[in-house]
Amino acid sequence: MDAFTTLTSLAVPLRMANVDTDQLIPARFLKQPRSWGYDTALFHDLRRDEAGVLRDDFVLNAPHWQDARILVADRNFGCGSSREGAVYALFDAGFRCVIAPSFGDIFYSNSTKNGLLPVKLDRDEVSRIWRTAETDPNGLLTVDLERQHVRLGDGLTFGFEIDPFRKHCLLNGLDDIALTLEHEAAIAAHEVTLADAKPWLAK
Amino acid sequence: MTRPSPGPIAPRTMLRKIWDSHRVAVRDGGEALLYVDRHYAHEGSFHAFDILKLQGRSVRRPDLTLCIADHYVPTVSRDAADASPEIANMVEQLSENARRENLPLLAMGDAGQGIVHVVGPELGMTQPGLVIVCGDSHTSTHGAFGALAFGIGASEVAHVLATQTIWQAPPKVMRVSVDGTLGAGVTAKDVILSIIASIGADGASGHVLEYAGSAIRSLSMDGRMTVCNMSIEAGGRAGMIAPDDTTINYLRGRPYVPTGADWEAAEADWRSLASDADASFDREARLDAGTIAPSVTWGNSPEDAVPVTASVPDPSSLDDEGASAAMAATLEYMGLEAGTRLVDVPIDRAFIGSCTNARLDDLRAAAEIAKGRRAVVPAVVVPGSTAIKAAAEAEGLDRIFEEAGFEWRHSGCSMCVGINGDTAAAGERVASTTNRNFRGRQGKGSRTHLMGPAMAAAAAVTGRITDVRQLVPAPAGQRD
Numbered sequence: 109m110d111a112f113t114t115l116t117s118l119a120v121p122l123r124m125a126n127v128d129t130d131q132l133i134p135a136r137f138l139k140q141p142r143s144w145g146y147d148t149a150l151f152h153d154l155r156r157d158e159a160g161v162l163r164d165d166f167v168l169n170a171p172h173w174q175d176a177r178i179l180v181a182d183r184n185f186g187c188g189s190s191r192e193g194a195v196y197a198l199f200d201a202g203f204r205c206v207i208a209p210s211f212g213d214i215f216y217s218n219s220t221k222n223g224l225l226p227v228k229l230d231r232d233e234v235s236r237i238w239r240t241a242e243t244d245p246n247g248l249l250t251v252d253l254e255r256q257h258v259r260l261g262d263g264l265t266f267g268f269e270i271d272p273f274r275k276h277c278l279l280n281g282l283d284d285i286a287l288t289l290e291h292e293a294a295i296a297a298h299e300v301t302l303a304d305a306k307p308w309l310a311k
Numbered sequence: 312m313t314r315p316s317p318g319p320i321a322p323r324t325m326l327r328k329i330w331d332s333h334r335v336a337v338r339d340g341g342e343a344l345l346y347v348d349r350h351y352a353h354e355g356s357f358h359a360f361d362i363l364k365l366q367g368r369s370v371r372r373p374d375l376t377l378c379i380a381d382h383y384v385p386t387v388s389r390d391a392a393d394a395s396p397e398i399a400n401m402v403e404q405l406s407e408n409a410r411r412e413n414l415p416l417l418a419m420g421d422a423g424q425g426i427v428h429v430v431g432p433e434l435g436m437t438q439p440g441l442v443i444v445c446g447d448s449h450t451s452t453h454g455a456f457g458a459l460a461f462g463i464g465a466s467e468v469a470h471v472l473a474t475q476t477i478w479q480a481p482p483k484v485m486r487v488s489v490d491g492t493l494g495a496g497v498t499a500k501d502v503i504l505s506i507i508a509s510i511g512a513d514g515a516s517g518h519v520l521e522y523a524g525s526a527i528r529s530l531s532m533d534g535r536m537t538v539c540n541m542s543i544e545a546g547g548r549a550g551m552i553a554p555d556d557t558t559i560n561y562l563r564g565r566p567y568v569p570t571g572a573d574w575e576a577a578e579a580d581w582r583s584l585a586s587d588a589d590a591s592f593d594r595e596a597r598l599d600a601g602t603i604a605p606s607v608t609w610g611n612s613p614e615d616a617v618p619v620t621a622s623v624p625d626p627s628s629l630d631d632e633g634a635s636a637a638m639a640a641t642l643e644y645m646g647l648e649a650g651t652r653l654v655d656v657p658i659d660r661a662f663i664g665s666c667t668n669a670r671l672d673d674l675r676a677a678a679e680i681a682k683g684r685r686a687v688v689p690a691v692v693v694p695g696s697t698a699i700k701a702a703a704e705a706e707g708l709d710r711i712f713e714e715a716g717f718e719w720r721h722s723g724c725s726m727c728v729g730i731n732g733d734t735a736a737a738g739e740r741v742a743s744t745t746n747r748n749f750r751g752r753q754g755k756g757s758r759t760h761l762m763g764p765a766m767a768a769a770a771a772v773t774g775r776i777t778d779v780r781q782l783v784p785a786p787a788g789q790r791d
C-alpha cells in the first residue's frame with residue numbers, strides 16, 4: 109500500500125454523524141474490480157438529486173474542495189457494512205486522511221490497510237477544525253503521523269492515538285501478510301495442538 | 312498491552328477465554344495474532360481473492376473456509392437467467408474462486424445454500440469457543456453460540472485466506488443484562504432494537520458485547536442469533552451469549568458437530584466457556600425486559616428505534632442545532648411529519664427476510680399473523696436458507712403466506728441490501744425485518760422501517776405500521 113507520512117491539505121468539513129458505508133458507496137457499485145477505480149462512486153447518492161444532478165448543498169460538490177485530501181466528519185464515521193469499497197472510494201477520490209470523533213471499527217481497520225489514515229480526535233477538536241475550515245476556507249491542515257498530531261494554520265495542535273504497529277505499516281507502506289508469515293512456526297504449532305485437542309474441527 | 316495478562320486463577324470473561332486459547336503471537340502495542348477456526352466467504356469476497364492472485368499467494372487451509380452464494384443470488388428462481396449478466400457473473404465468480412482454490416462451496420441451487428450467517432449455524436460449523444470471521448459485518452450473528460465472531464474487510468479476508476490468522480487489538484467487553492419477562496408480542500428483535508436505542512449506534516464501539524440475563528437465556532437460538540446479529544448496529548465488534556442447554560440441544564446431531572467421545576469432550580469444553588462469576592467487565596448496561604415494547608425505527612440509523620406506540624420525534628425539541636438539522640433532514644428523506652403517530656404511517660411494501668430475521672421461528676411468527684388475513688401491499692418472504700425454506704414448506708407455512716397474498720421466494724440476502732436486484736423504488740416505504748435502515752439501503756431513495764417478523768406481517772395485512780398486539784388473535788372464524 110501507499111505510505112503515509114505527513115500531509116498538508118484543505119480539510120473538508122462534513123458535519124454529519126453516523127455516515128454509514130452505504131452512503132460512502134451504495135452497494136450497487138461494489139461489483140467492479142478495484143482496478144476500474146472507485147472514485148465516482150464516492151457518496152454517489154448523497155451528491156446527486158433524484159434526477160442525478162449534483163446537488164449544490166452537498167459540501168463535497170463545491171469546486172473549492174476538489175483538491176482536498178482530508179475529510180473531517182462527525183461521530184461513528186464508516187459505521188455499517190464491512191465493505192472495503194468505502195475505503196477504496198475515498199482513496200481513489202484523493203482522500204488520504206479522515207478525522208472524526210469515532211469510527212466504525214471495521215472501517216477503521218480497513219483504512220489502515222489501504223493507506224488512508226483514520227484520526228480520532230475529541231469532538232471539541234473536530235468542531236474547532238470545522239469552524240476553522242468554514243471561516244477560513246483556504247486554511248490548510250497538516251497531519252503528521254510520525255508525531256501523531258494534527259496542526260491547524262494558526263499553530264493549534266491536537267495529538268491523536270494510533271496502534272504502534274499500524275503506524276509502522278502506514279509510515280512504511282507495508283502490507284500485513286508477508287509480516288505475518290514470519291510467525292509461520294507459531295501458527296503451525298497452534299495447528300498441531302488444535303488438531304490434538306479438537307480433532308473434529310478439521311473434518 | 313492495555314491490561315496485565317491474568318494468571319491461571321484470575322477470573323476471565325468468555326471473550327478472554329477464547330482470546331487466550333487462540334492467541335498465536337502478540338506484538339508491540341498489544342495486537343494479538345488470533346488463529347481463525349472458521350472463515351465464511353461469499354460473492355463480495357472477490358476483492359480478497361483478487362489480492363491473493365495479485366500477490367501470487369494461495370489459501371493456507373482450504374478446509375477451514377466455506378464459500379456460500381447469498382448476496383447476489385436471484386430469489387425469484389434458482390436460474391441465473393433471472394439475474395442481470397453482471398449479477399450472474401458475481402455468483403459465478405465465487406464458484407470460480409472456490410474451484411481454483413479448492414474451497415468447499417454451497418452454490419446457488421445446492422440444498423445447503425442460504426445466507427452465510429444462517430447456514431454456518433445450521434450446519435453446526437459454527438460452534439462455541441471458536442474464532443469465526445467473514446467479510447461481512449453481521450458475522451456477529453455466530454456469537455449467539457459463544458463464539459468470537461466478527462466481520463472483516465477484504466484485505467483482512469485475504470490475510471485470513473493466506474495465513475488462517477488475523478491481527479486484533481484486544482477489545483473491551485461490555486455486558487448488557489436483560490432481566491425479567493418479555494411481554495406479549497415482544498421478540499428478540501425488539502430486545503436488540505431497544506438495546507441499540509438505549510446505548511446508541513456507536514454505544515459499543517471498541518467493545519465486544521456479552522448479552523446476559525434471564526430474558527436473554529429464555530430466547531431460542533433463533534432469537535439469540537437475532538440479538539447477536541445486530542451487535543454491529545450498536546457499534547460492537549462482536550456479540551456473544553454463553554453456551555447453555557439451549558445451545559447444546561440446538562447443536563446436537565448437526566452435520567459438522569462431533570459424535571461419540573468427541574461430542575462429550577466438545578460439550579465439556581463448551582460448558583466451560585461462560586464468563587466466570589466474578590469476572591469483571593469494562594462496561595455494564597441493564598435493561599428491564601418488562602419495559603421493552605414491540606419496536607420500530609423512524610429514521611436512518613438503527614438507534615432511531617422507539618416503541619410502536621410512539622410518534623415521529625420533533626426536531627425542534629433538540630437543543631443542539633446540528634442534531635436538530637440532521638433530524639429534520641432525516642424526516643424529509645423518510646417523508647415523515649413530526650408528531651405523526653407511527654401506527655398512522657402507511658407502508659408500500661413488506662419484506663420478511665435477512666440473516667437477522669428469516670429463521671424458522673421468525674417465519675412461524677410472521678405466518679401466525681398472516682394466517683387467515685390478506686396482504687394489502689406487496690409482501691415478500693425470503694427464507695434464510697434453502698433448508699429453512701424446506702422445513703417451512705413441510706409445516707405448510709408457504710401455503711399460509713401464499714394464501715395471504717405474500718410472495719414465497721428462494722433464499723438469499725435479497726432486499727436486505729438489494730444487490731441481487733430485489734429493491735424498493737425511490738420513495739417507497741418498507742416494513743422490513745432487516746438490520747439497517749440507512750438511506751438507500753433497500754434501493755436508491757427507499758425508506759426502511761426496521762421491525763420484527765410478526766410486526767412486518769402485521770404491517771403487510773393492514774397497509775400501515777401496526778402494533779402487532781392489536782392483531783392477535785386472528786379474526787374469529789378464520790383460524791383452524
Ligand code: SF4
Nearest residue numbers: 449665666724727728
Ligand atoms: S442478509 Fe443482509 S445483513 Fe445478512 S449477510 Fe445478507 S446482506 Fe448482509
